[in-house]
Amino acid sequence: MKQFQFTKMHALGNNYIYVNMFKEQIEESKLPQVAKEVSNVFTGIGSDGLILICPSEKAPVKMRIFNSDGSEGKNCGNGLRCVAKYAFENKLIDEKEFSIETLSGLVHAKLEVKDNEVQRVTINMGQPKLDRGEIPMAGTPDEKVINEQLEFAGETYYATAVSMGNPHLIFYVDSIETAPVLTLGPRVEKDPLFPESINVEFVEVASENELHFRVWERGSGVTQACGTGACAAVVSSVLNGHTKRGMDTTVHLAGGDLLINWTEEGNVLMTGPAEVICTGVYFYDK
Numbered sequence: 001m002k003q004f005q006f007t008k009m010h011a012l013g014n015n016y017i018y019v020n021m022f023k024e025q026i027e028e029s030k031l032p033q034v035a036k037e038v039s040n041v042f043t044g045i046g047s048d049g050l051i052l053i054c055p056s057e058k059a060p061v062k063m064r065i066f067n068s069d070g071s072e073g074k075n076c077g078n079g080l081r082c083v084a085k086y087a088f089e090n091k092l093i094d095e096k097e098f099s100i101e102t103l104s105g106l107v108h109a110k111l112e113v114k115d116n117e118v119q120r121v122t123i124n125m126g127q128p129k130l131d132r133g134e135i136p137m138a139g140t141p142d143e144k145v146i147n148e149q150l151e152f153a154g155e156t157y158y159a160t161a162v163s164m165g166n167p168h169l170i171f172y173v174d175s176i177e178t179a180p181v182l183t184l185g186p187r188v189e190k191d192p193l194f195p196e197s198i199n200v201e202f203v204e205v206a207s208e209n210e211l212h213f214r215v216w217e218r219g220s221g222v223t224q225a226c227g228t229g230a231c232a233a234v235v236s237s238v239l240n241g242h243t244k245r246g247m248d249t250t251v252h253l254a255g256g257d258l259l260i261n262w263t264e265e266g267n268v269l270m271t272g273p274a275e276v277i278c279t280g281v282y283f284y285d286k
């Protein structure tokens, strides 16, 4: 039987099992299975997935994220805020501004610290990608998908595709309460249009700087919040003329609010909380 120390953290209810790979070892080939097992609320710990905090040659730390179905994601906004908090509070770094490596490149974290505790984190998530070839999505590679007519399960919808290093498809709804998260979400997630599958977001525009938001995540299903999804929703809303570039936009997710700004310079800034729930030891390979 093997074991590792873990820290369970959440950001607006989007919760993951975090493992400090500076100290722990988990066999690479076992990671998808371990991610599935720890995520299981009945036989594991219960979470939206597994996040590894790893050494890096390009930054003080590297983040790897695995969804609850064992698939490896390429970015995780809520995860990045928790990784930044963990790294500072566990003395992997003693700066309040630093880079974090992800599978989609480097991002930059800025911590708000009080009494040596991280209260809030701003992540510069970099520039969104909009071409079909970058999402990735079938069709002409350098074509953008903004309020495009698409067909899913025999029905016609209008949607916008944005990559924040991971793929997102955004639908606008009149009322977030009745958004078809559980019906349309899974249908779109695995549609052959998306060679790497896709995260699916539903947005109700409240004002020119306020959105309501729900998500069906690739590989995890419904989560309380999705940081990269909220960033993608703000980029999509600017492109569709609902919100303004360079303006702080409040995104109301099921688990709470994020402040997102797609700046004039082109980067997307995401600000929000990160919390520690508990620590423990997980036993596997029983």
Ligand SMILES: N[C@H](CCC[C@H](N)C(=O)O)C(=O)O
Pocket: 014, 067, 072, 073, 074, 075, 076, 077, 078, 079, 166, 167, 199, 217, 218, 219, 220, 223, 225, 226, 227, 228, 229
């Ligand atoms: N919850 C995460 C997104 C996970 C993305 C993952 N579902 C994938 O892209 O496969 C966030 O806060 O950005």
